[in-house]
Amino acid sequence: MLVGIIGAPNKGKSTLFSALTSIDAKVANYPFTTIDPNKGVALVAHDCAEKRIGKKCNPRNSSCDNGVRLIPINVIDVAGLVPGAHDGKGMGNQFLNDLSGADGFIIVVDASGKTDEYGNPGNGDPASDLEMIMRELSDWVSGIIRKHMPQISKKESGIDAMEEVLTGFNITRRGIESAIEKLSLSSSHIDWTDEGINRFAMLAVLGSKHFIVAANKADVDGASGNMQEITKKAEEFGMETVACSAAMELALQKAHVSGMITYKPWEKGFEVIGKPSEEQAKALEYMRQFSAAHGTGVNELMNKLIFGEMKQIVAYPVEDDNKFSDHFGNVLPDAILMPTGSTTYDLAMRIHTDIGKSMLYAVDAVSKMRLGKSYELKDGDIVKIVSAAK
Ligand SMILES: Nc1nc2c(ncn2[C@@H]2O[C@H](COP(=O)(O)OP(=O)(O)OP(=O)(O)O)[C@@H](O)[C@H]2O)c(=O)[nH]1
Ligand SMILES: [Mg+2]
Known part of the structure; x- marks a missing residue:
């Protein structure tokens, strides 16, 4: 299983990647910090079956912390997607190919709305960024279909031909069939219009891959005011939204490693064990309050994607x-x-x-x-x- 972290530039994808994998990815406050994809392993937390048998487990392919099984999942963080990326804009579309094997996606938007769709500081619209990302993914798939249309349209079974072309992109037969059915397109002999291909591509992507929206930078002033619109747009695509702060998750993990606090990402809250300066104590108190109800959102995000969305x-x-x-x-x-x-x-x-x-x-x-x-x-x-x- 592979989970792709995608989104427009400067939204916090690499920060989220670092928080999920404990790998120090390059993070900076400008667009296109990431060029080559970062690849790593995240851990998803789930109740361990050791409780049921009353015996301590001894894991090999995973680990266990006090009854919580931590299961590894491959994740990939790629360059930011900008309008026209499928056509080579921004960092081009090479990295879209890096994503072709992914079955699950975390779409990162900047909930604070303080970066635009190109990742520059300014007035942003996270809900329309989400729409742009989906359009780019779907245009990328339409482009592939269009390129292969001469050979697809020659085949007797259109579905078989489509499956052959799209299998490398993890577009499933189920996704193809459900898209064709929803659009009442002909399936035996495929020779659709451009418009038909575009609509098919979006539904095939939505029907084959799994998505969750990370409303990131939820710690920034103004973020909560954008949540309703982000959630509404996500729902239009059938996606769930989780408000999160990747930066806070990373800060808490670093404070844990430095011995300032004891913190487990899959538990709520933390304990201060070091001697924080006044400034650090203030920051810790802020983080405690922010994360009191739902944690930083990062663990919830992964959990909802894997066990909720991907079932x-x-x-x-x-x-x-x-x-x-x-x-x-x-x-x-x-x-x-x-x-x-x-x-x-x-x-x-x-x-x-x-x-x-x-x-x-x-x-x-x-x-x-x-x-x-x-x-x-x-x-x-x-x-x-x-x-x-x-
Ligand atoms: N306040 C706040 N800032 C964040 C959060 N996540 C990331 N940032 C900041 O946002 C900026 C961009 O973060 P990156 O992780 O480099 O973003 P990216 O999406 O990987 O950017 P590109 O690789 O350029 O596309 C950095 O200054 C981060 O410190 C967050 O949850 N809250
Ligand atoms: Mg990055």
Whole structure:
């Protein structure tokens, strides 16, 4: 799974990336600070199944902090998108290709409205920035379709041809079919007008990828006044909005590393353990008040994207269902993210195609019930896959 952080320039994408990954990305108060994409690993927090079995876990592919499983997710932070980016404006469209493998997107807007769509200081309109980003993504996809139109229109099955062209961009067959249906376009033989292609591209993107809107810089005066409009625009696209302050999240994490406070991003609040100067104490107090109800919003953002929007569940495969462990005795070694609706067979295929192909059945390690290949996994299930594979 790959999550892309996108948005116009100077909105706080790299600050959010640093807060999510603990990697020091270059951050500055001017547009196009980021040129080459930053790639890293974020951790998403979820209740660990160790509580259910009353045994301390010993994770391998993730980590666990007092009953909170931290599961790694790849994230990528790219250059700012400006109007016409799909056509090579700004940093061009190379970085759009870097995003083609992403299945989830965090769209960062400047909720304070103090930067324009090119990232320059001034009067900005975050809701229209959001619209611009979606238009750029969709124009990028339309451009690809248009380029391949001669070959698509020659094929008998338009959907197959479209799928072939768009598969590298993680545009799914489901997304293609639902867009065609919504627009009542012909699907057997595709030869649409430019207008048809544009409308199709937007719906195919929305139907294939998952989005959440980060109303960033929520700590800045004036941000709350823009929230209603941002949320309304996001809803038009079927997206949820989370108000956040990436800068505050980063500051709290740095204060934790320096020994000034103890802070865990997935918990609300923090404890001051160092000796802050008067100025630091004031800043900490401000951050405490801002984050009292919902934290800084950064953890919530990731959680809502992965478990809400992308509807992922966590499954724990084990080899020994009595010890809940792998064959080395590691308890609940792996936490695997899977889309809701995944079966024990899907999990087996994820572990290894050989195990999947020769899977016989599965066992629920807690109830010891035998589960068929088509059993739909629930969040937190601990299962042993029984396979004929060695
Ligand atoms: N007040 C406040 N400032 C922020 C926040 N997030 C980022 N900033 C500031 O906004 C400016 C731009 O941040 P970056 O993270 O470089 O933004 P970007 O979107 O990656 O910018 P480009 O790479 O140029 O597209 C910097 O001065 C940050 O310190 C926030 O939550 N609150
Ligand atoms: Mg950047």
